[in-house]
Every structure is written in structure tokens, then in C-alpha cells.
Amino acid sequence: MKETKVHGYRHKTTEELVKAIDECTSLSQLFALIQHEHITIQMLTRPGASNLAPKILSPKEITGNRD
Secondary structure: OOOOOOOOOOOOOHHHHHHHHHHOOOHHHHHHHHHHOOOOOOOOOOHHHOOOOOOOOOHHHHHOOOO
């Protein structure tokens, strides 16, 4: 997939970025801002975060029967 270049965009300072995030009125505006600023969001999980025991899925379970 080809990456789209944004022309005429100036990266914001930390203060400007916080203000722009506060002014976002929709998730699409927030995600556009994140994309333009090249911000990477990662979600970390811990095994003890739920009471469910971890289960290793087989390839059939991952790709099979999507409703």
C-alpha cells in the first residue's frame, strides 16, 4: 500500500498538539491528526488483566467462520 503524502502540513509543538486534540469533535478528526503527526499508538496487555486463561488459537480458529 502506498503512503499518502500530506502537502502543506506543519508539525505542531507539544502545546499546539494538546490544544488541537482538545478541539477535536470527532474520532475522524483525532485520527487524522494522529496520522499527520506520525504518532504511533500501541496497546499493551498483561496476562493478569482478565480472569480468563490465555488460549492459543489454531489458524482455523482465527480465520474460520467470521459472522
